[in-house]
Amino acid sequence: MERNNGNLIAFRPDIKVVDCTLRDGGLVNNFNFSDEFVKDLYRTNIKAGVDYMEFGYKASKEIFNKEDYGKWKFCEEEDIRAVVGNNDFDLKIAVMADVGRTDFKNDIMKKEDSVIDMVRTATYIHQIPAAIEMIQDAHNKGYETTVNIMAISKVREDELTKGLEILAECDVDAIYLVDSFGAFYPEQMRRLTDMYMEVAEKHGKKIGIHAHNNQQLAFANTIEAVTKGASYLDATVSGMGRGAGNCYMESLLAFLRNPRYNLVPVMDFVQKYILAEKEKGSIWGYDIPYLLTGVLNCHPSSAIRFTGDRRTDYSRFYQELLDHME
Amino acid sequence: MERNNGNLIAFRPDIKVVDCTLRDGGLVNNFNFSDEFVKDLYRTNIKAGVDYMEFGYKASKEIFNKEDYGKWKFCEEEDIRAVVGNNDFDLKIAVMADVGRTDFKNDIMKKEDSVIDMVRTATYIHQIPAAIEMIQDAHNKGYETTVNIMAISKVREDELTKGLEILAECDVDAIYLVDSFGAFYPEQMRRLTDMYMEVAEKHGKKIGIHAHNNQQLAFANTIEAVTKGASYLDATVSGMGRGAGNCYMESLLAFLRNPRYNLVPVMDFVQKYILAEKEKGSIWGYDIPYLLTGVLNCHPSSAIRFTGDRRTDYSRFYQELLDHME
Numbered sequence: 298m299e300r301n302n303g304n305l306i307a308f309r310p311d312i313k314v315v316d317c318t319l320r321d322g323g324l325v326n327n328f329n330f331s332d333e334f335v336k337d338l339y340r341t342n343i344k345a346g347v348d349y350m351e352f353g354y355k356a357s358k359e360i361f362n363k364e365d366y367g368k369w370k371f372c373e374e375e376d377i378r379a380v381v382g383n384n385d386f387d388l389k390i391a392v393m394a395d396v397g398r399t400d401f402k403n404d405i406m407k408k409e410d411s412v413i414d415m416v417r418t419a420t421y422i423h424q425i426p427a428a429i430e431m432i433q434d435a436h437n438k439g440y441e442t443t444v445n446i447m448a449i450s451k452v453r454e455d456e457l458t459k460g461l462e463i464l465a466e467c468d469v470d471a472i473y474l475v476d477s478f479g480a481f482y483p484e485q486m487r488r489l490t491d492m493y494m495e496v497a498e499k500h501g502k503k504i505g506i507h508a509h510n511n512q513q514l515a516f517a518n519t520i521e522a523v524t525k526g527a528s529y530l531d532a533t534v535s536g537m538g539r540g541a542g543n544c545y546m547e548s549l550l551a552f553l554r555n556p557r558y559n560l561v562p563v564m565d566f567v568q569k570y571i572l573a574e575k576e577k578g579s580i581w582g583y584d585i586p587y588l589l590t591g592v593l594n595c596h597p598s599s600a601i602r603f604t605g606d607r608r609t610d611y612s613r614f615y616q617e618l619l620d621h622m623e
Numbered sequence: 624m625e626r627n628n629g630n631l632i633a634f635r636p637d638i639k640v641v642d643c644t645l646r647d648g649g650l651v652n653n654f655n656f657s658d659e660f661v662k663d664l665y666r667t668n669i670k671a672g673v674d675y676m677e678f679g680y681k682a683s684k685e686i687f688n689k690e691d692y693g694k695w696k697f698c699e700e701e702d703i704r705a706v707v708g709n710n711d712f713d714l715k716i717a718v719m720a721d722v723g724r725t726d727f728k729n730d731i732m733k734k735e736d737s738v739i740d741m742v743r744t745a746t747y748i749h750q751i752p753a754a755i756e757m758i759q760d761a762h763n764k765g766y767e768t769t770v771n772i773m774a775i776s777k778v779r780e781d782e783l784t785k786g787l788e789i790l791a792e793c794d795v796d797a798i799y800l801v802d803s804f805g806a807f808y809p810e811q812m813r814r815l816t817d818m819y820m821e822v823a824e825k826h827g828k829k830i831g832i833h834a835h836n837n838q839q840l841a842f843a844n845t846i847e848a849v850t851k852g853a854s855y856l857d858a859t860v861s862g863m864g865r866g867a868g869n870c871y872m873e874s875l876l877a878f879l880r881n882p883r884y885n886l887v888p889v890m891d892f893v894q895k896y897i898l899a900e901k902e903k904g905s906i907w908g909y910d911i912p913y914l915l916t917g918v919l920n921c922h923p924s925s926a927i928r929f930t931g932d933r934r935t936d937y938s939r940f941y942q943e944l945l946d947h948m949e
Contacts, residue, residue: 482878483809483843484850512874513836513909517809517843524810547911548838551918552808564911564937572935585873585890592877609898611890 308555311503311528313348316546319369320351320393321531321538326579328353328367332380334570335369338534339380343388344562345550349415351391352377357400378412389414389441394431396424401431408439415441418469422452422460429467436468443471443505443529449489450480450594461493465500471529472502474522479511479541479591486518490525497526505529508544510536511591513583515544520552534563535571537579540597541587580604585611593618634881637829637854639674642872645695646677646719647857647864652905654679654693658706660896661695664860665706669714670888671876675741677717678703683726704738715740715767720757722750727757734765741767744795748778748786755793762794769797769831769855775815776806776920787819791826797855798828800848805837805867805917812844816851823852831855834870836862837917839909841870846878860889861897863905866923867913906930911937919944 318338319330335352342350353369361370368376372392384390390413394401405416416435420428425446432442444464449457464472474486474493481489486506493504506522506529508515519530532549536542547567550560586600589611595618603614644664645656661678668676679695687696694702698718710716716739720727731742742761746754751772758768770790775783790798800812800819807815812834819830832848832855834841845856858875862868873893876886912926915937921944929940 483847510839512877513839513842513871516839521809545839545914547914551838551914561938561941564941567911568935568937585893588871588873588877609894611894612887615887615890 309523309528310555312523312553312555313529314346314546314549314553314558315349315351315391315505315529315531316342316347316533317351317507317531317543318533318537318546320353321543322533322581323353323367323369324539325537325542325581326367326574326577327365328369330367330369334574336380337566337570339388341534341562341566343386345546345559346555346557347388347546349389349391351393351417352380353392355392355394355399355401355404355416357398357404359400360398372413374406374411374413381412384412391415391417391443393417393419393445394435396420396427396431399431401434405435405438405440413440415443417443417445417473419445419447421447422449422456425460425463429464432464432467432469442469443473444469445473445475445505445507447475448477448596449475450478454492458492458496461496465496465502470503471505472497473505473507473529473531474527475507476509476515476518478594478596479509479515479587480594481514481518482512483514483517483521486521487525490522490527494526503528505531507531509538509591509597510541510543510583511587511597515542516548516552519544519549535567535582537571537574537581540581540601541583541591542581586614589615589618593622595622635849635854636881638849638879638881639855640672640872640875640879640884641675641677641717641831641855641857642668642673642859643677643833643857643869644859644863644872646679647869648859648907649679649693649695650865651863651868651907652693652900652903653691654695656693656695660900662706663892663896665714667860667888667892669712671872671885672881672883673714673872675715675717677719677743678706679718681718681720681725681727681730681742683724683730685726686724698739700732700737700739707738710738717741717743717769719743719745719771720761722746722753722757725757727760731761731764731766739766741769743769743771743799745771745773747773748775748782751786751789755790758790758793758795768795769799770795771799771801771831771833773801774803774922775801776804780818784818784822787822791822791828796829797831798823799831799833799855799857800853801833802835802841802844804920804922805835805841805913806920807840807844808838809840809843809847812847813851816848816853820852829854831857833857835864835917835923836867836869836909837913837923841868842874842878845870845875861893861908863897863900863907866907866927867909867917868907912940915941915944919948921948 532544532546832853858870858872862871
């Protein structure tokens, strides 16, 4: 089925921009953001017209030691409220919950008691039944919900179709197309968005896109997905995120034609915080090792080690990757 | 007209990879490459299976002082031969000649006396008659020829169509779609490639693509153009080129499925030379100021000054650009 739900001039009121800087960026610096960084990012997102700000993970304190991470790994209600108060703005608050790593029954309170608006569940294909339990729990507590199916570049298409169908039958609001390994080309992204949209439209769901920049395609893949009908768009300031990082918020806001989005506060935030974050030693962004894991469709962890070790022997690393291919 | 001349698996024997590192990269360091850099790049391109290596410009010594630039601004026959000898390899040698800035009648000798294989003419739309004179001169002297129409994101479509038609009637081998300002999105690139291909196929010409990375779309736009039938693909090592730079050779070779291309020597070259080139102070690559000139469809010169001055007041720069829009 051919779709073209957007073009360069089209106004798309269904678009929602989701800032994931604290969540995906937290994977770069172990969630060690200063309070000033977080407060200013919140104000920046309000001024920029961003629709959702993801504060981090709702990770289980049974599984993870609180001392080992910054507070945005856990997103306690009082920590969010210390930044947003009652959040008397249009910007909505989101958190992510990983299947199997969240004590959601205890840690996610009823919406009426929380300043959080949206719970985003992240799942692998084989965990979808567990994901649905979490989604229904959040939905019943009164939250908006989305779901990320991760690592689909390793999933057979018939399995993916079945997974999508099952998810679309639950009370989730949006299903995300996620390119965990930065492995997809725009041509594939268009085809996959068509496939996701077909299921979504049948069940009245929205589609989201979460891209990684291993091949410098995160922005390209995001806007191609938009053209095919995706409406929840994940981005991070200067692409801050694990490994090669994500779609740049700057590029995305400059692309979107809706006047409610404003690039200027984001550029000011980059000037004030992101340049300093890089000087502090946080490493992310396109580089050859991430290109290689992207092209070979494998997890970026080995590339993150490679850049962390300040290695530059790219060819040897490539050989190591080939030696360890499944 | 809908075309799909390639997909991710397709084998495209018509593809030609053109390395422009010395030419577009020379705009970054005033063509001051060490002899070792150039010799090793030549060996790298041979081992990588690259089809053409562009050595630089054939600039007029009447207009430009030889003392003000490195030698690859002028590409004297003896300087090229000092690197390639008689070039007894499949790699072909190219040079670029700008309309109005080349003393082509004197400086471009007969092909039988030269180790150069291809003369690439660069022209603005209003210079096309002068470009055709240069193309015919090079063709009659025995060279392969290509032509770049620059800055087309500022050209009206009816004018562009007329320009393409006139060029396609001369003896040029390939016409390049050039995104001088990094202003185009993939959707536009597909449409433009269709438009160029329609003229090209009528006249038996090939289409090339030369992209800039202002919006981190140089690689994406290049592979989208490939899918629509473009076959001459410009890239530079690590994207080295003016301002935001170009399509990364690493990404392009990793993408192409033809086994004659080999990524490994290019990665070794990056390790040995490109990291050092950056440490020497050469600045290129995606950054906010280039994003802004790309989105606003203007020449990157002001952004190059901004980054050269180590400014980071992006919002002020944005305002300056808006104040100076035509």
